[in-house]
Structure formats: structure tokens, C-alpha cells
Amino acid sequence: xxxxxxxxxxxxxxxxxxxxxxxxxxxxxxxxxxxxxxxxxxxxxxxxxxxxxxxxxxxxxxxxxxxxxxxxxxxxxxxxxxxxxxxxxxxxxxxxxxxxxxxxxxxxxxxxxxxxxxxxxxxxxxxxxxxxxxxxxxxxxxxxxxxxxxxxxxxxxxxxxxxxxxxxxxxxxxxxxxxxxxxxxxxxxxxxxxxxxxxxxxxxxxxxxxxxxxxxxxxxxxxxxxxxxxxxxxxxxxxxxxxxxxxxxxxxxxxxxxxxxxxxxxxxxxxxxxxxxxxxxxxxxxxxxxxxxxxxxxxxxxxxxxxxxxxxxxxxxxxxxxxxxxxxxxxxxxxxxxxxxxxxxxxxxxxxxxxxxxxxxxxxxxxxxxxxxxxxxxxxxxxxxxxxxxx
Amino acid sequence: xxxxxxxxxxxxxxxxxxxxxxxxxxxxxxxxxxxxxxxxxxxxxxxxxxxxxxxxxxxxxxxxxxxxxxxxxxxxxxxxxxxxxxxxxxxxxxxxxxxxxxxxxxxxxxxxxxxxxxxxxxxxxxxxxxxxxxxxxxxxxxxxxxxxxxxxxxxxxxxxxxxxxxxxxxxxxxxxxxxxxxxxxxxxxxxxxxxxxxxxxxxxxxxxxxxxxxxxxxxxxxxxxxxxxxxxxxxxxxxxxxxxxxxxxxxxxxxxxxxxxxxxxxxxxxxxxxxxxxxxxxxxxxxxxxxxxxxxxxxxxxxxxxxxxxxxxxxxxxxxxxxxxxxxxxxxxxxxxxxxxxxxxxxxxxxxx
Numbered sequence: 150x151x152x153x154x155x156x157x158x159x160x161x162x163x164x165x166x167x168x169x170x171x172x173x174x175x176x177x178x179x180x181x182x183x184x185x186x187x188x189x190x191x192x193x194x195x196x197x198x199x200x201x202x203x204x205x206x207x208x209x210x211x212x213x214x215x216x217x218x219x220x221x222x223x224x225x226x227x228x229x230x231x232x233x234x235x236x237x238x239x240x241x242x243x244x245x246x247x248x249x250x251x252x253x254x255x256x257x258x259x260x261x262x263x264x265x266x267x268x269x270x271x272x273x274x275x276x277x278x279x280x281x282x283x284x285x286x287x288x289x290x291x292x293x294x295x296x297x298x299x300x301x302x303x304x305x306x307x308x309x310x311x312x313x314x315x316x317x318x319x320x321x322x323x324x325x326x327x328x329x330x331x332x333x334x335x336x337x338x339x340x341x342x343x344x345x346x347x348x349x350x351x352x353x354x355x356x357x358x359x360x361x362x363x364x365x366x367x368x369x370x371x372x373x374x375x376x377x378x379x380x381x382x383x384x385x386x387x388x389x390x391x392x393x394x395x396x397x398x399x400x401x402x403x404x405x406x407x408x409x410x411x412x413x414x415x416x417x418x419x420x421x422x423x424x425x426x427x428x429x430x431x432x433x434x435x436x437x438x439x440x441x442x443x444x445x446x447x448x449x450x451x452x453x454x455x456x457x458x459x460x461x462x463x464x465x466x467x468x469x470x471x472x473x474x475x476x477x478x479x480x481x482x483x484x485x486x487x488x489x490x491x492x493x494x495x496x497x498x499x500x501x502x503x504x505x506x507x508x509x510x511x512x513x514x515x516x517x518x519x520x521x522x523x524x525x526x527x528x529x530x531x532x533x534x535x536x537x538x539x540x
Numbered sequence: 541x542x543x544x545x546x547x548x549x550x551x552x553x554x555x556x557x558x559x560x561x562x563x564x565x566x567x568x569x570x571x572x573x574x575x576x577x578x579x580x581x582x583x584x585x586x587x588x589x590x591x592x593x594x595x596x597x598x599x600x601x602x603x604x605x606x607x608x609x610x611x612x613x614x615x616x617x618x619x620x621x622x623x624x625x626x627x628x629x630x631x632x633x634x635x636x637x638x639x640x641x642x643x644x645x646x647x648x649x650x651x652x653x654x655x656x657x658x659x660x661x662x663x664x665x666x667x668x669x670x671x672x673x674x675x676x677x678x679x680x681x682x683x684x685x686x687x688x689x690x691x692x693x694x695x696x697x698x699x700x701x702x703x704x705x706x707x708x709x710x711x712x713x714x715x716x717x718x719x720x721x722x723x724x725x726x727x728x729x730x731x732x733x734x735x736x737x738x739x740x741x742x743x744x745x746x747x748x749x750x751x752x753x754x755x756x757x758x759x760x761x762x763x764x765x766x767x768x769x770x771x772x773x774x775x776x777x778x779x780x781x782x783x784x785x786x787x788x789x790x791x792x793x794x795x796x797x798x799x800x801x802x803x804x805x806x807x808x809x810x811x812x813x814x815x816x817x818x819x820x821x822x823x824x825x826x827x828x829x830x831x832x833x834x835x836x837x838x839x840x841x842x843x844x845x846x847x848x849x850x851x852x853x854x855x856x857x858x859x860x861x862x863x864x865x866x867x868x869x870x871x872x873x874x875x876x877x878x879x880x881x882x883x884x885x886x887x888x889x890x891x892x893x
Contacts, residue, residue: 165670180666187669353872379872397874421865421874439865439876441658441798458657460666460798462876 153179154223158469159445160206161437162193163461168208168218171443171457174474178459183216183225190234195242195255196465203469207253209239215253231255231265240300241286245293245310254310256286256298264310277313279306289341297348299336305350305360318362323369338383340392342406349406351394353379357404373409375402382425384434386448393434393448395422401436403448415446417453424466431472437463445473649829654890658798671801675760679737679809686810688714688738689731694721697747702772704742706854710823710836711810712787714740724753724868732757738810739868742767752858754806755868761876762868763806765832765858772854780838780850786819787812788836793826799877800827800893803860807832821852830891832858860893 157170157179166188168181183191190212199205199217205226206218212234217227232239237258245252245264252274253265260280263273279286283300294310295317306316323332335353342349346363347370355376358369378396385392386403391412395401399418402411420440427434432448439462445455598614601607633640645651660667671677678684688711690704696719708714724741731739736757743751749770755762773779790811795804807825820840826833836853863877864870877892884890 165666165673167666187666189673381874397872398878399875419878419880420876439874460664461670 151221151223154181154218154220157220158471158473159435159443160196160467160469161443161459161463162196162208162465163459163463164192165189165461166191166193166210167461168193168196168206169459169463171459173445173455176455176457178457181218181223181225183228193464195239196467197242197244198467199244206467207242207244209242209255211238213239213257215242215255229253229265230271231263232257232261236261240283240298241288241296243286243288243296245288254286254288254296256283256296258283258300260298260300260303262286262296262298262308275310275313277308279303279308284336285338287339287341290343291341295341297339297341299339299350301335301353302333303336304334305336305339305348305358307348307362318360319367320358320360320369321367323372335379337379337381340383340385342385342389344389349383349385349392351380351383355380355396357383357392357394359406371406371409373404373406373411375404375411376400382422382436384425384427386427386432386434387430388432388448393425393427395425395436395438397421399438399440401425401434401446403451413451415451415453417444417446417456418442423462423464426466426468428468428473429470433473435466435468437466439463649889652889654887656797656891659796660798660801667798667801671805674802675756675758676805676809678758679813680805682813684737685812686713686738687736688740688810689736690714690716690740690742691719691727692741692749693743694719696742696744699747699770699772700742700744700749703749703770703854706773707740707742709783710788710853712785712812728755728757728867749856751861753868754810756806756809757867759867761802761806762864762866762873763803764861764864766861768857768859770854770856773852776851776855778850780852783821783836783838783852784819786816786821787814788819788821788823789815789817791822791824791826793824793828795825795827795893797891797893799860799863802863802876803832803893827893830859830893832860832893834858 153172154170156172156175156177158173159171161169161171163169166182169178170181171178190210192211193208194211195207195209197207199207204220206220208216208218208225209231210216213230213232213236215229215231216225217229218224219226231253232255239255240258241254241256243254245254252267254262255265256262256279260278260283262277262279264275266274279298280300280303282303283298285300286296286298289295289297295307296310297305297307299305304322305318305320307318309317322334326332333354336350337353339348339350341347342359346361348360348362349357350360351357355374355378357373357375357380359371360367361370364370375394376396376398378398378400380394380396382395383392390405390407392404392406393401393415394404395418399420399422401415401418401422403413403415404410405412415434415436418436418438418440419442420438422436422438424438425434425436427448433445433454434448435443435445437443441459441462443455443457443459443463443466444453446453598607598610601610679686690708690711692700692704696704704716708716724739728739739753739755739757741753741755742749743753745751749767752765752767753762754765773782788811790808792804792808795801804825804827811823821836821838824833824835824837826835834854834856835851836855837849837851839847839849841847860877861879862875864873864875866873883892
């Protein structure tokens with residue numbers, strides 16, 4: 150079990166409670182399940198890395214438990230009770246490293262944000278109320294004790310966990326519209342822009358807002374509208390100044406934050422987008438949603454690169470920081486020995502067969518074939534060039 | 541003094557092009573200077589058609605009647621050859637007898653269908669669990685009985701009204717209510733309170749039903765279909781008497797993919813789980829190329845092998861436009877599947893249901 154989990158570079162949580170790991174190099178998906186029988190209570194609502202080394206995953210379920218999954222061992226190691234199902238589903242889950250030991254921050258739908266200590270005590274170390282109907286809570290990657298929350302009729306609020314009484318920044322609603330009616334607000338997802346204090350949010354009224362807490366203006370600094378349907382997920386790519394958003398119709402778009410224009414759309418998704426994540430270093434974005442597929446698009450040419458069918462509706466996605474197509478380091482060495490022998494036999498087999506140009510299928514030796522095909526094409530091109538020169 | 545011989549044939553050819561009757565004369569001069577293709581053509585045509593250059597096609601003749609005649613002749617020739625080939629093949633088959641190779645199956649779009657990776661494997665545990673605990677589990681476990689509310693868009697016209705009435709006779713325990721301009725989002729909680737399990741809304745456009753919204757009630761998925769080819773009872777030929785109150789059997793054909801499974805279950809949950817075989821009525825939902833055909837028949841077994849069927853009831857075709865999770869909420873609901881208009885253009889052999 151451990152070796153399969155080490156291969157996976159993409160992790161997904163589904164509605165049936167199964168944690169799925171996908172290895173793109175091998176084009177295989179693995180199911181990791183806690184109990185022998187599944188139940189809808191275990192529906193995974195929140196997923197995050199347990200530590201910066203990415204060896205542990207924290208899985209938050211509908212019934213209020215947070216389970217720790219170890220990537221090395223390939224099994225669930227710990228379960229913690231972090232709230233009642235009456236509180237609502239998890240709006241956010243974050244693990245804080247730091248001098249105080251690793252702590253866990255959870256936020257439920259009813260608004261209670263709790264900080265839990267590592268020692269498994271049943272009482273939270275700190276608790277604060279973030280309003281009602283919180284849809285999402287995200288930690289800041291730069292300042293580990295800052296979190297942002299937002300929800301339906303609950304504007305963006307940035308909290309400092311060391312001073313839990315008042316939010317550091319509370320956003321003001323937009324100006325009343327041309328009929329002098331109050332604008333409804335519904336923050337669905339947010340992200341902290343690196344290298345600055347700004348926060349991007351996407352709303353259920355198909356708007357994307359950028360807030361800047363360092364300025365005295367509490368209203369959004371930039372407003373962009375996209376589409377006609379609620380935007381459900383948001384992610385920031387590694388190259389800055391852009392944001393990727395997805396809506397309930399399965400439309401995913403890349404928006405430019407400098408001027409507020411749509412750069413392009415990513416096609417393919419047929420159902421509502423539940424989660425989006427951009428890779429920290431490569432220009433790739435993973436999307437998952439109600440149509441039961443994991444899709445990976447490239448951000449440069451906006452073309453789909455991978456599409457994996459996973460049989461349940463998917464709620465959250467998490468990418469590993471290493472290159473997605475590379476196999477896991479340790480697993481590569483140990484599992485690689487076996488693979489090499491198989492590959493030798495298979496290489497002989499492939500060489501005896503005719504070479505036919507075809508789209509990449511699910512073969513373990515896909516990478517080798519890809520490289521050989523490229524070499525052939527280069528040779529052909531150089532031959533063509535030589536012929537032209539002669540003329 | 542150099543006399544270049546102009547072959548006579550060319551002139552003749554020119555003349556023959558213009559004069560229809562002259563074509564029928566056997567032209568022997570054509571042997572010289574003609575390409576092989578034309579000669580073979582000549583051989584084929586017993587009436588010794590004038591040899592046209594191979595680049596000539598029937599469409600270059602400007603005169604419509606002559607062009608038509610030439611085309612008919614071409615077609616006849618082709619048909620003749622086809623019949624000859626067929627006869628030859630049949631003779632060969634008979635000659636071989638048992639050793640003849642099996643008959644080739646013609647390629648159709650259905651049997652060339654691209655393999656869909658979402659096709660449901662009957663032994664898949666995860667999908668079985670997913671279906672066992674989804675919104676229809678209450679119905680399939682026998683806990684609830686279907687109760688259907690049929691309504692239309694506001695101010696329906698005659699055809700739609702009659703369609704709704706006929707649908708209500710086909711689906712047991714169905715009630716038709718007049719819409720009165722009420723908002724669906726307000727009707728839904730009232731239906732739930734009165735224990736309805738389904739809400740059907742028939743949308744009308746220009747006095748003809750053209751859309752169907754099928755909403756499973758406690759909190760179930762909402763499917764939006766486009767209706768076409770509606771045939772009411774009096775428009776059906778050789779139909780039987782009106783359907784009785786017995787619950788019909790349900791046949792669901794060809795719902796193979798995961799999306800197809802969800803839709804198939806939605807249709808199945810419209811009817812009570814135990815059909816009354818006394819009534820000998822059957823409702824069929826047949827999926828082919830992403831269109832769902834609904835038929836309602838009465839059957840009678842004449843002996844063990846022969847069945848007689850009579851079509852009763854309305855007949856219509858549905859095409860799925862979107863499947864939304866949760867009850868009807870077109871603006872803020874989350875969609876599980878949405879029809880994108882030009883999806884079929886990429887590959888004609890790929891279907892969704």
C-alpha cells in the first residue's frame with residue numbers, strides 16, 4: 150500500500166468517502182479507504198497537507214472527523230473529532246507548523262473557527278466566530294497565523310489567530326446598485342496573492358474581487374465579472390497576475406488581474422467545478438467536479454493534458470509540489486528495479502513490432518516511446534532540410 | 541506542304557457531343573489517340589457511347605435534359621454492375637455451402653461507437669455503493685411510492701393540455717395541476733410537504749410542448765429535456781383502447797454510461813416498483829444516440845413464442861439538456877452535466893448517455 154501511495158502526485162477526496170490518489174506517470178488511480186464499508190457520512194469535504202514535507206494528508210469529513218493519512222505508509226493513521234455534524238460541513242482545514250507544535254485549524258459551516266493542539270485533546274485551544282454560513286476558509290501561505298474566511302452574506306474577513314477578538318480586515322460590501330438596492334454578497338472561494346497583502350475572492354454572483362488590506366479602502370480594488378453562473382473555485386497559478394476560476398456549469402477561465410480581462414477558457418469539463426488547484430511550479434491546473442473526472446490542463450496553451458475517470462463525484466483536489474509526471478523518489482528506486490526488468494522484456498516486444506504512430510495509450514513504457522518518437526521526428530525534419538538545401 | 545492529319549474522330553466527337561442521336565452510332569474511329577480509360581469505358585457500354593476524355597463528368601453538360609439522361613444511364617450501369625457482383629457473391633456462397641465465411645455485419649454508428657470510459661461495470665463496488673446511497677435509494681429500497689405532480693409552463697394551449705392529461709393516464713398516481721403563474725421554487729417545498737416524489741413541468745412553445753423538467757423531490761436531481769415528435773393518442777395509427785389503471789412494466793434500454801444510469805434510474809423511479817402483470821402494459825424508454833424514445837404498449841402472448849403488441853398512449857422523444865444536482869434552481873444550482881452545443885461535431889461516434 151505504501152508504494153502505491155508514494156507514486157501518487159494528485160490526491161482527491163470524493164463524495165463516497167474514498168481518498169483517491171492518481172499517478173499520472175503510470176496513468177493509474179488508487180483508492181484509499183479508511184473503513185471496510187463506505188458510508189456517506191465520510192464524504193470528504195476538505196483536504197490539505199499535514200506538513201510542508203508533504204508526507205501526511207489531513208482529510209476532513211462531513212461527520213466532523215479529521216483523519217490523517219500517511220503517504221509513506223499508505224494508510225490512515227489517526228482520527229480526530231473536530232466538531233459536530235450539526236455544525237455543518239468543513240469550510241476549511243489548515244495545518245499550522247510553527248513553534249507551538251503543529252496545530253490544526255478547522256472552520257465549520259456555522260462559522261466557528263477552532264484551533265486544535267496536536268496532543269489530541271477534545272477541547273480546542275482557541276475558538277472564534279466568523280459569522281454565519283461560512284463557505285471557505287484559507288490560511289495565508291506567508292503568515293501562518295492569518296486566515297481568511299467568507300461566505301453567503303458574510304464578507305471577506307481576515308483573522309489573526311493570535312488576536313481572535315476582531316478581524317484584522319473586514320471587507321465592506323459593494324456600493325448599492327443603480328436602483329439603490331443593497332448588493333447581495335456570497336464569497337465562495339478566496340486566495341492570498343503571494344508577495345503582497347492582497348486577497349482575491351470569487352463570488353456566487355459571478356464576480357471576482359481583489360482586496361488590498363494595506364490600503365484604507367475596504368471595498369474591492371478590482372472587480373471582474375465572468376459568465377452568468379456562480380463561481381465555485383479559484384486558484385492562483387505560479388506565474389503571477391492571473392487567476393483561474395471555475396463555475397457551476399463547468400466553465401473554467403483564466404482571468405488577468407492587471408486589467409481584469411478574460412485571457413482564455415479551459416474546455417472539457419461537463420459538470421460543476423468543485424475544486425481547482427494550480428501546480429506550485431509547473432504551468433498546470435488540476436480541476437475536479439461533479440462529472441467524476443480529474444482533468445489537468447496546461448496553462449500555456451490551455452489544452453487538456455490528462456483526463457482520468459474516477460467513479461465518484463469529487464470534492465477536493467490536492468497537488469504534490471514535485472513535478473506531476475515524475476514518479477515518487479523513493480518508490481522509483483525500489484519499485485523501479487522491478488519495473489526495469491519488465492521494461493526490458495517489454496522493450497524487446499515493442500521493437501519486434503512495427504512502429505505505428507498513435508496517440509499515447511495507457512502503457513507503462515509510454516515515456517520511452519514518446520522520446521523515441523520525438524527523435525524520429527527530428528531525424529525526419531533534418532532529412533527534409535538537407536533535401537531542400539540540395540535544391 | 542506539311543499536312544498534319546487532324547484525326548477525324550475529334551470532329552466527330554465534337555459533333556456528337558452536340559447531337560444526342562449521333563452518340564448512339566457506333567464509333568469505330570475512336571480507336572486512335574484515345575486514352576485507355578476511355579476505351580475501357582467504351583467496352584463497358586454496349587451502346588458504344590462516344591468516348592469522352594476521362595476528365596469529363598456528367599455535370600459538364602449544360603443542357604439539363606441531356607445531363608439528366610446521361611446521369612440516369614450512368615446510374616443504371618452502376619446498378620447493373622452492383623447486381624452482377626451480388627449475384628456472383630451469392631452463387632459463391634451457395635457453392636461453398638457450410639464453408640462459406642460468415643456474413644459481414646454492416647457498420648453503423650451504433651456499433652462503431654467510441655468506447656466510453658464511464659460505462660458502468662455491473663460488478664463495480666464503488667459505483668454500486670454510489671447508486672445505493674444516492675437520492676433514489678429511498679425509492680429503490682421500497683420505502684417510498686412515487687407520487688407525481690404534472691404541470692406546465694404558464695397558460696398552456698390545447699395540445700400541451702391534452703399531452704399532460706395523457707401522460708397522467710400513463711403514469712400511475714399522477715396529478716395534473718394548472719400552473720397559475722406560480723414560481724417553481726415556491727411550489728417545490730409545498731410538494732415536499734404533501735409527499736410528492738416527482739415534479740414534471742412541461743414547457744410549451746407556440747402551442748406545442750417542447751421541454752420537460754423532471755425534478756425528483758426531496759432533494760433530488762433535476763433533469764431538463766428537450767421534447768420532440770409528440771404524438772397524441774388520436775394521431776396514432778392502429779392503437780388500442782385507453783390504458784387502464786394498472787401499473788405498467790418499465791423497460792429501460794441502452795443506458796450504459798454513468799450519466800445514462802442516473803437518467804435511467806430517474807425514469808424508473810417515476811413508476812411504482814411492483815408492476816401489475818394483469819394489466820399487460822409496458823412503458824419503454826429506449827436510448828439510442830443520446831435520444832430517449834418513449835413508447836407505451838399493451839402486449840398479449842398468443843403462445844410461448846409469439847407476442848402481439850398494440851401501441852397506446854402518447855409517444856415522444858427526449859434529449860437531455862442538463863442534469864442538475866439538487867432541486868430546480870437553474871441560476872445557482874450545481875450542474876452535473878450540461879449539454880455543450882457543438883460537442884457532437886468533434887466525433888460523430890461519441891455519445892453521452
